[in-house]
Amino acid sequence: xxxxxxxxxxxxxxxxxxxxxxRRRAFNIESLTVGHTExxxxxxxxxxxxxxxxxxxxxxxxxxxxxxxxxVVNITQMPTIAxxxxxxxxxxxxxxxxxxMQLVExxxxxxxxVSPETLVIETTGTxxxxxxxxxxxxxxxxxxxxxxxxxxxxxGSIEGPALVPGRAMHGARGPHDxxxxxx
Amino acid sequence: xxxxxLTGAQILWESLVREGVEVVFGYPGGAILPAYDAMLDYPIRxxxxxxxxxxxxxxxxxxxxxxxxxxxxxxxxxxxxxxxTGIATAQMDSSPIVCITGQVGSGLIGSDAFQETDITxxxxxxxxxxxxxxxxxxxxxxxxxxFAVARHGxxxxxxxxxxxxxxxxxxxxxxxxxxxxIEAIDRSGQGFGADAIELINKAQRxxxxxxxxxxxxxxxxxxxxxxxxxxxxxxxxxxxxGSVPASHPLNLGMMGMHGEAWVNTAIQEADLxxxxxxxxxxxxxxxxxxxxxxxxxxxxxxxxxxxxxxxxVDAAISGDVGEVVTGWLPHLASVDRSPWLDxxxxxxxxxxxxxxxxxxxxGHLYAAHVIHDIWRITGGNAIVVTDVGQHQMWxxxxxxxxxxxxxxxxxxxxxxxxxxxxxxxxxxxxxDAEVWVVVGDGGFQMTLCELATMVQEELDVKVCIINNGxxxxxxxxxxxxxxxxxxxxxxxxxxxxxxxxxxxVWGATVxxxxxxxxxxxAARRNTRGAVIDFRVEQxxxxxxxxxxxxDLHNMIRRxxxxxxxxxx
Ligand SMILES: Cc1ncc(C[n+]2csc(CCOP(=O)(O)OP(=O)(O)O)c2C)c(N)n1
Numbered sequence: 001x002x003x004x005x006x007x008x009x010x011x012x013x014x015x016x017x018x019x020x021x022x023r024r025r026a027f028n029i030e031s032l033t034v035g036h037t038e039x040x041x042x043x044x045x046x047x048x049x050x051x052x053x054x055x056x057x058x059x060x061x062x063x064x065x066x067x068x069x070x071x072v073v074n075i076t077q078m079p080t081i082a083x084x085x086x087x088x089x090x091x092x093x094x095x096x097x098x099x100x101m102q103l104v105e106x107x108x109x110x111x112x113x114v115s116p117e118t119l120v121i122e123t124t125g126t127x128x129x130x131x132x133x134x135x136x137x138x139x140x141x142x143x144x145x146x147x148x149x150x151x152x153x154x155x156g157s158i159e160g161p162a163l164v165p166g167r168a169m170h171g172a173r174g175p176h177d178x179x180x181x182x183x
Numbered sequence: 184x185x186x187x188x189l190t191g192a193q194i195l196w197e198s199l200v201r202e203g204v205e206v207v208f209g210y211p212g213g214a215i216l217p218a219y220d221a222m223l224d225y226p227i228r229x230x231x232x233x234x235x236x237x238x239x240x241x242x243x244x245x246x247x248x249x250x251x252x253x254x255x256x257x258x259x260x261x262x263x264x265x266x267x268t269g270i271a272t273a274q275m276d277s278s279p280i281v282c283i284t285g286q287v288g289s290g291l292i293g294s295d296a297f298q299e300t301d302i303t304x305x306x307x308x309x310x311x312x313x314x315x316x317x318x319x320x321x322x323x324x325x326x327x328x329x330f331a332v333a334r335h336g337x338x339x340x341x342x343x344x345x346x347x348x349x350x351x352x353x354x355x356x357x358x359x360x361x362x363x364x365i366e367a368i369d370r371s372g373q374g375f376g377a378d379a380i381e382l383i384n385k386a387q388r389x390x391x392x393x394x395x396x397x398x399x400x401x402x403x404x405x406x407x408x409x410x411x412x413x414x415x416x417x418x419x420x421x422x423x424x425g426s427v428p429a430s431h432p433l434n435l436g437m438m439g440m441h442g443e444a445w446v447n448t449a450i451q452e453a454d455l456x457x458x459x460x461x462x463x464x465x466x467x468x469x470x471x472x473x474x475x476x477x478x479x480x481x482x483x484x485x486x487x488x489x490x491x492x493x494x495x496v497d498a499a500i501s502g503d504v505g506e507v508v509t510g511w512l513p514h515l516a517s518v519d520r521s522p523w524l525d526x527x528x529x530x531x532x533x534x535x536x537x538x539x540x541x542x543x544x545x546g547h548l549y550a551a552h553v554i555h556d557i558w559r560i561t562g563g564n565a566i567v568v569t570d571v572g573q574h575q576m577w578x579x580x581x582x583x584x585x586x587x588x589x590x591x592x593x594x595x596x597x598x599x600x601x602x603x604x605x606x607x608x609x610x611x612x613x614x615d616a617e618v619w620v621v622v623g624d625g626g627f628q629m630t631l632c633e634l635a636t637m638v639q640e641e642l643d644v645k646v647c648i649i650n651n652g653x654x655x656x657x658x659x660x661x662x663x664x665x666x667x668x669x670x671x672x673x674x675x676x677x678x679x680x681x682x683x684x685x686x687x688v689w690g691a692t693v694x695x696x697x698x699x700x701x702x703x704x705a706a707r708r709n710t711r712g713a714v715i716d717f718r719v720e721q722x723x724x725x726x727x728x729x730x731x732x733x734d735l736h737n738m739i740r741r742x743x744x745x746x747x748x749x750x751x
Binding site for chain 1: 200307308312367368486490491
């Protein structure tokens with residue numbers, strides 16, 4: 001697995017350009033998230049690709065061929081903080097609710113919605129932690145789940161000098177790609 | 184700086200003129216009408232094509248012949264989709280073209296309006312970049328950036344889709360404010376490569392692999408100096424032909440599937456490959472696992488995405504080939520490489536005896552004879568534009584190109600139908616050059632409608648049809664690998680001489696070797712173009728041949744001594 005932090009100008013079509021590249025070059029995306037950054041006009045993608053180091057270099061070089069891509073950092077070998085956020089709707093009646101709540105406690109997750117027959121649990125953590133909570137909850141009946149996919153940040157300040165969004169046109173007009181998105 | 188209020192259509196032409204555009208190849212229609220109307224007021228030559236695919240190939244041929252950006256223009260919907268093949272062709276061969284398409288009004292986008300097509304979506308994977316412009320105020324910046332993107336780094340096609348309301352709307356035209364951010368566009372690195380120099384100085388059996396990048400970047404002189412100074416022979420890819428003169432003693436010729444046998448053998452024996460502006464396409468490597476097994480590899484390319492894509496290399500240097508190589512020159516040690524050069528020359532002499540053009544005239548006409556004669560008669564100075572198939576490989580083998588930009592051919596995509604329109608574009612760009620088309624009877628029938636464009640524009644292009652009555656290259660594969668089961672490869676054709684006459688072009692038919700020279704001379708005397716139908720051996724094959732995926736040294740060779748194949 002190779003993980004990249006990819007800074008892109010938040011222009012229309014940019015997500016389409018990046019995902020089209022992965023499709024065309026037959027690079028396997030494990031997860032892709034995109035969201036705004038601290039800089040207006042710049043978005044940041046966290047992309048996890050199923051490939052080796054050589055493949056990682058190819059991915060990086062190809063990303064730089066996408067015009068709105070401003071910077072690519074391969075953070076695979078860096079000390080990072082990786083998080084995944086999930087909301088899990090689980091069946092919980094009066095009888096099973098205490099057990100579920102206990103598990104939530106153990107996992108330091110949170111209950112964010114309660115109805116007579118269901119609970120919605122919110123959890124953040126590494127993908128492993130989320131996976132494991134999900135496994136534990138399955139016997140109770142998982143009705144619905146949504147996950148953000150992995151977001152990841154290098155520790156310390158090693159991602160290079162400050163970036164400014166390009167003032168160039170960079171792209172076809174269309175709906176803005178903004179907010180979070182997973183593949 | 185003063186600004187003027189103009190329509191988007193006017194701004195388009197203002198911008199094109201400022202980008203140095205003198206000619207565009209196009210075809211009008213509803214969604215691009217405002218732009219066409221405004222065009223009449225600007226000093227730009229418009230060449231009306233007969234099919235929009237032709238417009239893109241013409242822009243491509245123009246770009247390849249001149250080094251300038253070629254421009255094609257078309258309407259929305261079918262006009263735009265007809266451009267797709269030409270755009271993909273330009274993308275695969277890194278040819279800088281800008282395609283401009285009309286689009287339905289921005290308010291109609293997404294409604295399946297008449298002649299609406301998502302052309303930016305369709306061309307996204309086959310352009311370097313593309314734009315959908317929906318306001319007049321965006322036109323200038325889009326055009327400027329498109330030209331910068333097409334030209335900088337590794338060149339390629341860019342498409343600008345302009346909605347009808349963006350063409351009709353008005354705004355202040357401010358050229359300065361539309362200056363592109365070159366730093367954000369040009370992503371080529373500047374490499375030097377000390378380890379590369381060490382590898383070169385240590386090598387006993389080095390080879391330069393010369394690709395298209397040398398020609399695109401203007402690095403031909405630097406590469407020739409590298410070759411001479413270090414006494415390193417040069418092998419060329421199909422698109423690298425012309426990077427070093429064919430007559431240069433260190434130039435070995437073409438490599439790959441139909442490359443010269445001694446070149447492929449030399450690659451397999453080399454201890455160092457210096458790959459310059461080439462990308463180890465499967466047509467030049469054959470089986471990658473057995474490719475150049477004894478060689479260290481140095482790869483210089485402006486596009487780092489090519490490094491270790493197909494072949495693992497020992498040193499990868501990103502940058503303009505000419506600049507990188509020039510940086511090496513002062514550091515080259517003098518090494519005696521005469522044993523290696525002598526060895527290659529012995530292999531060369533050995534296979535020359537199998538050369539079909541040396542065969543005595545037995546009454547049959549071979550494509551090799553035709554191309555050899557055209558080479559001889561034109562002194563190797565013509566621009567030759569080929570189509571795709573057997574004739575393309577024979578051209579590469581038998582026409583010896585002395586100058587860069589003198590062979591124009593669709594290498595990466597292998598687009599049949601490319602030759603005639605690309606030759607028209609080349610002739611428009613270099614009116615003083617003698618331009619020849621070498622095309623098969625199959626491919627010519629794909630885009631021969633552009634003969635009318637040639638006539639309307641009074642362009643002098645000579646067409647040499649290698650007419651074998653088959654889709655020859657496919658027939659050859661069927662002969663070698665499908666037990667001669669000729670599925671859908673016998674092809675009929677009109678009488679090309681009469682067809683030429685119908686278009687108002689001088690034409691001739693040649694069946695004997697003895698008539699080739701006089702007919703080529705007659706064609707050259709005609710200044711309004713010419714079409715010659717050469718009825719050649721029907722079942723001749725291109726040799727040598729490395730079957731797809733085979734080891735590069737496992738070549739099918741022309742039977743020796745040469746036996747006539749025809750029963751006619
Ligand atoms: C547009 C397109 N369609 C199909 C092919 C596949 N193809 C490659 S070579 C060839 C035969 C070409 O025949 P012809 O034009 O007569 O030239 P020859 O090989 O006989 O010289 C074909 C069909 C192609 N390259 N391009």
